[in-house]
Amino acid sequence: MSLISLRDVQFGYGGQPILHDVSLALEQGESLGILGESGSGKSTILRLMLGLARPDQGVVEADGSVLDIRSRPRMQAHRRFVQPVFQDPYTSLDPRMKVRRILTEPHVALDLPGDAGAEAARVLDAVGLPADSLDRYPRAFSGGQRQRIAIARALIARPRVLLADEPVSALDLATKVRVIELLTELARDITLVLVSHDIAIVAALCPRMIVLQQGRIVEGGATRHILRAPQHPYTQRLLASLQHMPEETP
Ligand SMILES: Nc1ncnc2c1ncn2[C@@H]1O[C@H](COP(=O)(O)OP(=O)(O)O)[C@@H](O)[C@H]1O
Ligand SMILES: [Mg+2]
Numbered sequence: 001m002s003l004i005s006l007r008d009v010q011f012g013y014g015g016q017p018i019l020h021d022v023s024l025a026l027e028q029g030e031s032l033g034i035l036g037e038s039g040s041g042k043s044t045i046l047r048l049m050l051g052l053a054r055p056d057q058g059v060v061e062a063d064g065s066v067l068d069i070r071s072r073p074r075m076q077a078h079r080r081f082v083q084p085v086f087q088d089p090y091t092s093l094d095p096r097m098k099v100r101r102i103l104t105e106p107h108v109a110l111d112l113p114g115d116a117g118a119e120a121a122r123v124l125d126a127v128g129l130p131a132d133s134l135d136r137y138p139r140a141f142s143g144g145q146r147q148r149i150a151i152a153r154a155l156i157a158r159p160r161v162l163l164a165d166e167p168v169s170a171l172d173l174a175t176k177v178r179v180i181e182l183l184t185e186l187a188r189d190i191t192l193v194l195v196s197h198d199i200a201i202v203a204a205l206c207p208r209m210i211v212l213q214q215g216r217i218v219e220g221g222a223t224r225h226i227l228r229a230p231q232h233p234y235t236q237r238l239l240a241s242l243q244h245m246p247e248e249t250p
Helices: 042-050 072-081 099-109 116-126 131-135 143-155 173-186 199-205 223-228 233-240
Strands: 004-013 016-026 031-035 057-062 082-085 161-165 191-196 208-213 216-222
Touching (some): 004 042, 016 042, 016 216, 042 057, 042 161, 042 191, 072 082, 082 143, 099 116, 099 131, 099 143, 116 143, 143 173, 191 199, 199 223, 208 233, 216 233
Parallel strands (some): 031 208, 082 161
8 A cells, every 4th residue: 555645636725626636646765746837736735645634525545544634643643654844944943943942842742752852963963954053043044954954853753754845946046956965865765745846856856746737637657758758738838948958867
């Protein structure tokens, strides 16, 4: 069975349909890219995977069974299973908390085993930040460093699945490249879902991808094949809008 999946999912906000017949599945250790323009429903898919919303029809399955978001013990377990990283590291980190607290709070909230301080040091090291970062506030860090802190926070739970929603969109180019390198490294051990409207970033990180248009999956498969021969007109337009193709794809 897949690590996490959506099966025949329909979803809408207040009766307004947003996702139609969405099915996707991730195996252990696989990285999946979700590509689509703004408003196509990418973040909504992640919300369903996180258990922040429930499908109107169809199911989300995680860790071997259907996710029931009304069950508190199940959601407690689910928050250890899957963790998010959001686009904007400026708003996703509480400015009043030192990094130490940012990184120890989830440990307590999720009732994780082990020493919270030692775990904070572990994840800080995993994202390539120095140990003295623990005594600083988010404002002392650059955008890329803040995104590393947000990634570190997601790693505290040792999740099986990391959901990254436009994780480098708010960063400048050089910083983008370094955060992508970090995610590439992490993706060796963790199952990654990467949402982006930027096909170059999906190509850099995800061997497999789906293309979402207005809440429907219009194309899916090996990223290298889709880049070489996009089948759907929407994907063809997205590719044509690029000034140049990445020379080497995964
Ligand atoms: N909380 C909400 N209430 C109502 N509509 C929403 C809400 N969140 C998103 N939407 C709508 O759902 C659609 C998909 O949004 P979203 O999943 O955020 O797309 P994407 O991440 O691809 O930009 C958009 O039309 C958006 O306006
Ligand atoms: Mg979004």
